[in-house]
Amino acid sequence: MAGGIGSRFWPMSRTVFPKQFIDILGTGQTLIQQTFDRLLKLAPKENIYIVTNDLYKDLVLEQLDVTEDQVLCEPSRRNTAPCIAYANYKISTKNPNANIIVAPADHLILKEDKFVEVMTTALNYTATNNALVTLGIKPSRPDTGYGYIQFDESGDSELKKVKTFTEKPDLILAKQFLDSGDFSWNSGMFIWSLSSINESFENLLPEMDALFKEQKDAFGTEEEAQAIDSIYSECKSVSIDYGIMEKAKNVFVLSADIGWSDLGTWGSIYTHLDHDDNHNAIVGKNVMLYDSEDCIVSVPKNKLVVLQGLKDYIVVESNDTLLVCKKEDEQKIKQFVTDIKIEKGDKFV
16 A cells, blocks of 8 residues: 555655655665565565556556566545455456465564465465454554453463454553553554455445445456446545444454554654754754753754754655654644645645
C-alpha cells in the first residue's frame, strides 16, 4: 500500500512527493525500496503488487524493478479497504488460491530476519485456516499515536484470538493497556488467504464487494483502468480496520519484536537518528545549537541554522517551508496541513 501522502511528516512529505518515496534516514534507499526488498525474502518479484495513487505511478516505476501491470493505480483516495479489495481482484486473476501479505510501503523494520520468521509462521497458518491475521508489535511505551489490539492470552499458540481494537487512545488509557500485558500495537500489516478475505468482504462490506464483483471480468484486461474509475466513483472511503477487522470473528494477532516503526511522525524519526551530547538529532551540515536539548532539527545541508533555548522541539525546513512545533504536539501537524490547505491553497502541501 503506497498511496498515502504522509501529512504528519509535513513539510518534507508533500502531496506530489510523499514520504514513501523519500530516503528519510539517509540509508541510500527510500522507504518503498526498503519495503520491496524486504518482501522479496518472502515472495518472488513478480508476485508483489503496489497499490498507489495515479499521481505516483511514475515514481513507483522509477524506484522499483516492477512492470506496469504490478502497479495498481487508484484514481482517488478511498482509504485501505478499497485498496485491498482492488489488489484481491487483481491477484485472483493470477492465482485464486493465493496467500497474501498486506504491508504499508513506509514502515521501518530493523530486525528483518525476525520479520521473515513471523511472516512465515503467519502464512503457514492462513494457508490452512480461515483466519485474518494482523501482525502486532509488542509495545515499548504508552504511545498515543498507535492503534491497540487486545488479545486473549489463553492457549499456547503464538497466534492469539483478538478481543478488541482501540484507535489511538489518550495517554491514561495507553498506560493502562501497557500495564495489562494483553495489548499489542496495531502495525497495519495483515496476512490472509484470498478466499478468507474475500469472504469477509462479502459478509461485512457487501456494497463495496458488489461494486468490484460487477467489474471482475475487467481485471487483468485493457478495461481494468476504466473499471476502477467506475468503482471508485461510487465506493465509500472505509479503512480495513473499521470495515472488517473490528467486526470479523476470525481475527488473530501474532505479536513480535521486529524493530518496527511506522515512521509516521517526526518523533518516530527522532528515535532512529544519532543524537548529540544534549540528545538533539540533527539532519543538516550547518546547524548550531545553544542551550537546546531533546530536539529534532532537519534542514537543507547548505542552510545555516542557529537555535537557542529550545527543549523538545521539532524544527524542519523543506520545500521552502519552515515548521517549528513542540514534540509533544506532533499529532497536530496533520491539522496544520488541513488548515494550510484551506487558508493558503495546495501550493504548500
